[in-house]
Amino acid sequence: MTPVLQLDRLSWSVGGATIINEVSLDVGEGELLAVIGPNGAGKTSLFNLISGLTSPTGGTIRLDGHAVTSLPPHRRSRRGVGRTFQSSSVFSTMTVAEHVELAARSAGVRRVSEADVRGVLARVRLADRGAGLAAGLSHGDKRKLELAMLLAPTLAGGSAGARLMLLDEPMAGVAAEETGELTDLIRSLHRDEGRTVLLVEHHMEVVLGLADRVAVMHHGQLLAAAAPAEVMANATVQQAYLGDEL
Numbered sequence: 001m002t003p004v005l006q007l008d009r010l011s012w013s014v015g016g017a018t019i020i021n022e023v024s025l026d027v028g029e030g031e032l033l034a035v036i037g038p039n040g041a042g043k044t045s046l047f048n049l050i051s052g053l054t055s056p057t058g059g060t061i062r063l064d065g066h067a068v069t070s071l072p073p074h075r076r077s078r079r080g081v082g083r084t085f086q087s088s089s090v091f092s093t094m095t096v097a098e099h100v101e102l103a104a105r106s107a108g109v110r111r112v113s114e115a116d117v118r119g120v121l122a123r124v125r126l127a128d129r130g131a132g133l134a135a136g137l138s139h140g141d142k143r144k145l146e147l148a149m150l151l152a153p154t155l156a157g158g159s160a161g162a163r164l165m166l167l168d169e170p171m172a173g174v175a176a177e178e179t180g181e182l183t184d185l186i187r188s189l190h191r192d193e194g195r196t197v198l199l200v201e202h203h204m205e206v207v208l209g210l211a212d213r214v215a216v217m218h219h220g221q222l223l224a225a226a227a228p229a230e231v232m233a234n235a236t237v238q239q240a241y242l243g244d245e246l
């Protein structure tokens, strides 16, 4: 089967520095791949390249076998690439439901009913929070809202929403007691709905609890991509972490 995502010698240099250095990686349909690595390894930069926020200076990106290397972010989003960011990005003056509606409309959905919005919010366990301001949500619930926004294109029979979800540190800023539920939610989007997930995460218990495979970045290079246990036992990976005193 053609991988959902294929990176071939992907590189990105800026101001004379090579930030991403010839990364080649295939991600299969329905796979949950965690991307780990010390601070500054290039994880977010890799997400920026895959989502189209930045353009590579070398190599290619394929989605479902088709080159998307030079497509702008909104065209990739229409092909099912959805992304969340390291810091949660909600609008303080908008309600929770309005966020979902906005995400649906910007994905081209014309008619958005209250029931549709409630359905998406229920999917992320925020069913009773729609009328409240997003600013009033806990960090964990803001993260759930961001996931709801990735699912929003499903409204009114639109597309299936993000099939390839790029989640950049979804546990950042989330209270310890909320991480379990958020982890369950990500697992269910992956296992129950078959969505392909790339996850950048520093919490190793979350990575080990979720990932089918772990990719390790270091100084812009891909050190390893393998089953979690294999990666943890890899001497080069251990050296990369110890060397950076993580």
Ligand SMILES: Nc1ncnc2c1ncn2[C@@H]1O[C@H](COP(=O)(O)OP(=O)(O)OP(=O)(O)O)[C@@H](O)[C@H]1O
Pocket: 014, 015, 019, 037, 038, 039, 040, 041, 042, 043, 044, 045, 046
């Ligand atoms: N636009 C840019 N211009 C110059 N350097 C950049 C730019 N974006 C990122 N970098 C540098 O590239 C390197 C990788 O950054 P990136 O944010 O991708 O790392 P990361 O692995 O996501 O780190 P963290 O775990 O701290 O979030 C860092 O040294 C960063 O300073």
